[in-house]
Amino acid sequence: MVADIDEASCEDPHDGEVYGRFDLPAGAFPGDGEVVAVVDKWCTERMSSYSPDAWKLYGRARLNFYPPSEEDWARGERGAVCAFAPAEYGDQLTGSLRQDGNALDRHQRTYLDAAGQLNAALARVPLDDVEETLVHHQEWGSYVAGYLGLFAQDLRDHKWEEEAAPLAAELAEAADGVRGEWEKLAMLEDVDEFCDQWAVAEQTVADDVAGTVAALRTQLKLSTPRPVTTEYQYPQSPLLF
Template sequence: MATDQPDPHRPGSPEAGLPSATHPGPPPGGPARRARNDSDGGSAPQPTVGRPAYDRFAIAALASGVLCLVPPLGLILGVIALVGIRRTGRRDRGPALAGMALSATGTLLMVLFFTTTGGEALRERLLKGLGQGSGQTSVTAGLEPRDCFDEPGAPKDPADLATYVVADIDEASCEDPHDGEVYGRFDLPAGAFPGDGEVVAVVDKWCTERTSSYSPDAWKLFGRARFNFYPPSEEDWARGERGAVCAFAPAEYGDRLTGSLRQDGDALDRHQRAYLDAAGQLNAALARVPLVDVEETLVHHQEWGSDVAGYLGLFAQDLRDHKWEGEAAPLAAELAEEADGVRGEWEKLAMLEDVDEFCDQWAVAEQTVADDVAGTVAALRTQLKLSTRRPVTTEYQYPPSPLLF
């Protein structure tokens, strides 16, 4: 006979010990909470719904978003979590959405960091730290003005310099024979690597302008040494190392230096200093001749000719502005007039568009200095008790000796 009593052994029945579709069983780990049943006036077991565990992908997405370890990973984990939550009906969308939001923000910041100039300084410090951590560093790292060094890997034949890459530099005593002496060091501006050509141009200009501050009298320097420089490579730049080094090298390739080339500016009187300061700027402008043939970069040679003309004018003005004494006064006035006179020959270089015409005028400008100015330069140097022994320059040096002031 049928009965209304539930079968305690039928699966799905509350009395069977298994949860039914309408009455879930107690949460794992403890008995059901007891509550008062007002309908029958007594107390009866009242099952409660246990809180389900959070989706593991949702938790992973939230953790990834908070920690920002790999920003895009949080987005991926969040999407996986949402798909799983929708299928199972769980209620832990919050952690997944929060993780996705944080990861999206982190991803956006990461993109901005690597694509805008705003993050350059931080990015540079990061790359520099990575370079230091890997043990890599520029070969000139640690070299400072007054340091002397050897370059053991330098080629014996100067013809091999075109393909030579500096791989090793060893510090050396300036009193012993050595390959070079540092007279300047500076860091190029932060930013993206501008290219080897631009880096060389900036370093070349900076180094030539500072030869006279380290060794004021070019007549004591030229013939004995020439200036050289070590710009940062693209690999150095990627590590955050933008330092460039200026150094003196032996005038004759393959020779070695002995003793320091630094000259003590404090030993000069005010007239000597005034002349050497003015002449140093002009000599530096002459030395900035472009390193490539005129046929390749005529425009750069035109700019250089205009630059030299400008410094000839400044040299003449500096001579007039200083209060010379004794026999030096008329000599300085005469030299100022001569410098103004030859300036026009250098100004013509900036206006010549034909390579052959430029080279012909270049020779005229040089010869004019040698013929019209060199004698007065030597006479004024004699009066100021500066070096009067005109240096013998080599084929690797510019300006040649007759152009030195």
């Protein structure tokens, strides 16, 4: 499977950019669903280490990955590949999406590390429809709520410069405030009620958090304005931290 990926120069138009590869544990094939879940988690959690600033990434690319199939597994090929694909289907990438983390100061790094974990949690939205996997969506809502809490705590624990400190405190309080809307998702057993609450949770982030995120990023001299996301990407732009 990995051998089927053709190499190309980053300077030339290309269909994707590989940023990670790993082998799944040996043993019996666990099923397509389990393999996809493991690969999705591994790749999503490593996006920010390759490209720390989601606002620079999401306007250009979306997550893609290549899990081993049952046939690959039978041949002893358990390798999975993580890649970025163009944000729009049919487009191509030009230039590398890798960002130099060494160019960041400690305040920028602190913010992007915390935001990267939260963006990764949001991006792990289950691939199937809510009607098919409500329990997985409930777990995801709780997962996002947990990372909203960690994000708020990371902001509080860091010693910010004088100009950024009030914005960081405001953002931490806002993140804690919207966390409850995501926690509600874990308790809803009705699909329609879940979808309604999901919309509320997203809108609360857009209304109560997004403006402060932009203000703090501006103060930290991180990339602005917000990227323009496509229908194929999640989280959408108003939810990106």
